[in-house]
Amino acid sequence: MSRARIVLWLSLTLRSARSLCRARFMEGQSQGPPNPAAMENGTQPCGEERPPEAQETTVTEGAAKIAFPSANEVFYNPVQEFNRDLTCAVITEFARIQLGAKGIQIKVPGEKDVQKVVVDLSEQEEDKAELKESPNLAPGDQPRTAAVGEICEEGLRVLEGLAASGLRSIRFAREVPGLQFVVANDASARAVDLIRRNVQLNDVAHLRLRTWSFAPRMLMYQHQKASERFDVIDLDPYGSPAPFLDAAVQAVSEGGLLCVTCTDMAVLAGNSGETCYSKYGAMALKSRACHEMVSGEVAVGAGLMAGTTHLQALRIVLHSLDLRANCYQRFVVPLLSISADFYVRVFVRVFTGQAKVKASASKQALVFQCVGCGAFHLQRLGKASGASGGRVKFSAACGPPVAPECEHCGQRHQLGGPLWAEPLHDLDFVGHVLEAVSANPSRFHTAERIRGVLSVITEELPDVPLYYTLDQLSSTVHCSTPSLLQLRSALLHAGFRVSISHACKNAVKTDAPSSALWDIMRCWEKECPVKRERLSETSPAFRILSVEPRLQANFTIRDDANPSSRQRGLKRFQANPEANWGPRPRARPGGKAAGEAMEERRRLLQNKRKEPAEDPAQQAARLKTFPCKRFKEKRNPTEAAELQAKVHSQPPYSHQGTCQRGDQCCYSHSPPTSKVTTEATPSDCQNSPGPGAAAGPGVD
Ligand SMILES: [Zn+2]
Ligand SMILES: [Zn+2]
Known part of the structure; x- marks a missing residue:
């Protein structure tokens, strides 16, 4: 700003x-x-x-x-500037590849005029090569070029389905080379007026920036015919994009790019799994600590997936896109999937192929997550195995991957998904975007953040779908927290791979099984022991700690445990950008006064915004995620610490604090088990708006 x-x-x-x-x-x-x-x-x-x-x-x-x-x-x-900058960078790289295949070289502002080697994205691209009308550049020919500010007849056809002010479309027209035309569409007449004025203001009409006013779905359904499809469709709706996905997967050209933003994070984070299912066809598991009543005692299991909220959201959106594409013998290939601030954003290519669609079932997985210790297991929906002659054989998967009771803590599993279980990014493509943005940092205001986030993404383990978080590992066993470096080192010493995740600064993404993780935590607990008499015998902590570790963890710091992006001091995780940041409310009529009233309302509602149609059960479940203030009142720190340790052995907890409501209280009487849960904001570690949530390089 x-x-x-x-x-x-x-x-x-x-x-x-x-x-x-x-x-x-x-x-x-x-x-x-x-x-x-x-x-x-x-x-x-x-x-x-x-x-x-x-x-x-x-x-x-x-x-x-x-x-x-x-x-x-x-x-x-303004917070979404990062989203728009990144989108310009991604479409530019997409244009470089698509036009490069036609022998056209794009000219990007600020880039040195060197012949870039264009590498094909994937094997799908090779299959497609013969369909291209223009032959590749013959040696010795003068390369054709496409620059910003000129129309490229063979360039990309771009649709912004819900354009609002037209900002994105205008930026595409003015900043991305190799475009044939850009359609800025919005169903609202007010928005269309605004787009028109902005097109005038920016003098981009000559670049074939067209302003349309159609219902986005109708527009896309009218462009299903192969010759009328768009090469790039950008959907950045208020809330959920779910109603537009069916139309979008049909209106994007072969190998075309679909860019989708979701800001309905409450739904995707499992605040109401059934709503998530109705929109995306998958159950989202709740990320907050799960509170379970077991024979009159409170067993608190801090869900290990707590930090996984945004990864789960990305994988649900990808599952939903692939499923809808499958109906039309199409499938998606993710290029880049980003979790940022209050939203997730996916960039996928859409291809057609009846044979390849058969593989889709085996790309999705159900998640079994223990309600006690949070350990999770994935169960693919289908099995793809190599048969003789190089052909792939598809069959039903075998399961379940877990016993009825958790092998670590004896509690039950919740079932979530299906989720997209394949890689979230095409690392080759991400590398190209990263390289282009790093070499040309003046092109985007948020270039530094793009560089940081994409660098972390290139360090992520691509084949490990979800992650654990440091806080939840230690809070589940009620022990002190090792540093991320120590935990990462221990995993590496034990022969496992480990990485961070761009979606959470405390993420532990590893191919180690949960049994190995608990062994490492058992070894850590031996160095700073937890008093067993303070643990209920049925608590996950007690059960996990009563087993002897089968491996001897080594917490000596290793050099390779420190990610390169951290060593280089890149801007990896964003601090809160501004006051009252978050998704903007829906457009509404009203003058300045209405705007001020809205501002006040937003201040009051910050972090409490909910889905409009919340039923009493949903509301009750949501309130239960907030700690009861009366329950916490009038306790000095020592008492509070004791309470935290003893809570399992004190079933009649109505005498705690000054709250007299006991079980009837609509708020949570569970002890806060970690910093994350005490913040009581309905979002996860990286993304908690509010004081104390700031994070920067070196925090871990
Ligand atoms: Zn468990
Ligand atoms: Zn209470």
């Missing part, structure tokens, strides 16, 4: 002109399905007029200057 210039616009023109113009546009709209050629100059009819009542703010981001109504900031969320 430091660079953004904020200017006040005074409106001068008349409402009558504007409504006349809209009427003209609506006429145009009724003439049947949209056609890029027919709507060449969609920006013409509206001219320069602005609504008279609007006080406007303009913001400069990237190469775009955007005007939006001051009172309605739904049209601009």
